[in-house]
Amino acid sequence: MQDMFDISIIGGCGHVGFPLGLSFAKAGFSVGLLDVNQKAIDQINQGQVPFKEEGAEALLKEILPKKKLTCTNDPKILLKSKCVILVTGTPLDEYLNPKLNAITKVIEEYLPYFKDGQLIILRSTIYPKTSQKIDQYFKSKNLNVHLTFCPERVTEGYALSEIKNIPQIVSGFSPEGIERASALFSKITKKIIHMQPLEAELVKLFSNAYRYIHFGISNQFYMLAEEHGVDFGNIYHAMTDEYPRMKGFPRPGFTAGPCLLKDTMQLCSFSQDHFHLGHAARLVNEHMPIHLVNQMKSKISLEDKTVGILGMTFKPESDDPRESLSYKLKHLLEMEAKHVLCSDEYMKHENFCSKENLIESSDVIVIGTPHEAYQTLDFKNLPVFSVWLQPSCS
Ligand SMILES: NC(=O)c1ccc[n+]([C@@H]2O[C@H](COP(=O)([O-])OP(=O)(O)OC[C@H]3O[C@@H](n4cnc5c(N)ncnc54)[C@H](O)[C@@H]3O)[C@@H](O)[C@H]2O)c1
Structure with a gap:
């Protein structure tokens, strides 16, 4: 299938996914935002920002007419993407333990929409060694994707300016994945720091x-x-x-x-x-x-x-x-x-x-x-x- 999107973001209408998507679209990439929150999808498509985020409304209004940003609940956009970023929530349970399956459940849900050769960027804040488990999971499904873990470190509400100025940590499980993730982030930020996935998680x-x-x-x-x-x-x-x-x-x-x-x-x-x-x-x-x-x-x-x-x-x-x-x-x-x-x-x-x-x-x-x-x-x-x-x- 022809790739229509450089990047798709699962959780693309969230506090991390949305400003990140805007930043990539501003840098010239074609970006798909995939989310399950229909209200937020409709708001973004109408040029409204679902939450307070400095500079986001003006940037959204600048980007929407350029057709660089698609916001949808249709997972098929993942199949048409060179890179998929995953940034859904990673909550605690009622006993303050991490819900370890929060991320894996989302990956399982979209499994039919990942494809060989894709760059996958985990961006949620995850329990240590989760990225390694996900890498093994993809391998067990015979999916030849390039998994990376590149954590988000911005402060909520000021993401657009911080994404540009904070060094981006890039870790991954294949040299090609690390190289491709570094190339993407170098278009929106000034400095890349490379490390092992467990180091990046910590x-x-x-x-x-x-x-x-x-x-x-x-x-x-x-x-x-x-x-x-x-x-x-x-x-x-x-x-x-x-x-x-x-x-x-x-x-x-x-x-x-x-x-x-x-x-x-x-x-x-x-x-x-x-x-x-x-x-x-x-x-x-x-x-x-x-x-x-x-x-x-x-x-x-x-x-x-x-x-x-x-x-x-x-x-x-x-x-x-x-x-x-x-x-x-x-x-x-x-x-x-x-x-x-x-x-x-x-x-x-x-x-x-x-x-x-x-x-x-x-x-x-x-x-x-x-x-x-x-x-x-x-x-x-x-x-x-x-x-x-x-x-x-x-
Ligand atoms: N909020 C922050 O300032 C911040 C900063 C750095 C890192 N993080 C981390 O980033 C992750 C996301 O946090 P957030 O604040 O953006 O959460 P959020 O709730 O604002 O965003 C998550 C988005 O994922 C969507 N979503 C949930 N399930 C989905 C599914 N199955 N398919 C598609 N979309 C789905 C939700 O509708 C929501 O829009 C967490 O791990 C968090 O710890 C957050």
């Missing part, structure tokens, strides 16, 4: 776990200081002000989202639960909403109050609620307060209200996510609680 997991632990240190210090009645903002300022060895010390906040906890837990599982730092970071980071509610309760009685939560997404200026600790906060407050209201700047929900209505109807305000828009709000002298240290404190 680069990604170690980086996310490092960040999760890093935030955990800050959160632990924050709670320690607060419990002793001192202002962590002052401490943070003194620690970091013109003191080079504390450069990069993060501010406290809700450490959440679809990646950091999940990937730390993947490593915990890989280490057979000997990754003590990872477990400890989870206990600290997941305690932050409890700490916040306890702080509130120590200052005011909540049972007769309406509490308004401003910000429900997992990080500021994002519209993504996945694994947001604002929901844990909401759950805790629902057990303590008379009533809980929620609002978010970017994420719409039928049960949310506007920030103005929330302030009007609440007795107490708590910042779940410090979106910039909340910095200039008039809180009308209501008590405001937050674990987030604003940049002005640094």
Whole structure:
């Protein structure tokens, strides 16, 4: 069959797949986005970006008329592609173990649509040694594909600029696969780093776990200081002000989202639960909403109050609620307060209200996510609680 696409992306409407597809299309490749989310497919085909991603809407509008981007639920596009990138989710189960079959199930589903000679790029964040298992799986099916693992390392919402600037890690199971993947990525990024697949898998997991632990240190210090009645903002300022060895010390906040906890837990599982730092970071980071509610309760009685939560997404200026600790906060407050209201700047929900209505109807305000828009709000002298240290404190 004639190849119509240079690249097809399974999970092409997702937070990783979509900006990656746009980046390749911008570089002149013909790109197919394959997804099962019909709403997102329709939105993209109409020139709308399904989630907040800086610069994506303008780029999509520039690319669509050039017919360089096809967005569909039809797996037959894979058969017409020289390269297939796979970037579907790799979640944990209810016991915080990685769902090891999440990726293999997708590969099995599309098996009839892969073909000999194809370059396959795994881009999801995967449990160590998964790429080797997938390579063996393709071989067991007598499929002569070139499997590579090239992890995504961008920060959500800013992928388009980061893809260009972050070195791309390329690993693989055949010299041809490594060469072809390197050639593709060298069209959209400046630097390629080559390594073994297991090394590449660990680069990604170690980086996310490092960040999760890093935030955990800050959160632990924050709670320690607060419990002793001192202002962590002052401490943070003194620690970091013109003191080079504390450069990069993060501010406290809700450490959440679809990646950091999940990937730390993947490593915990890989280490057979000997990754003590990872477990400890989870206990600290997941305690932050409890700490916040306890702080509130120590200052005011909540049972007769309406509490308004401003910000429900997992990080500021994002519209993504996945694994947001604002929901844990909401759950805790629902057990303590008379009533809980929620609002978010970017994420719409039928049960949310506007920030103005929330302030009007609440007795107490708590910042779940410090979106910039909340910095200039008039809180009308209501008590405001937050674990987030604003940049002005640094
Ligand atoms: N979100 C991030 O910032 C980020 C950054 C780096 C790496 N990652 C990793 O990338 C992977 C994907 O994450 P994401 O945030 O893009 O997830 P996502 O949920 O935003 O995107 C996944 C996409 O795959 C689609 N999909 C699911 N099953 C499918 C199937 N059978 N066929 C076709 N499409 C299917 C979904 O509809 C969705 O659009 C994960 O392993 C994640 O850890 C994410």
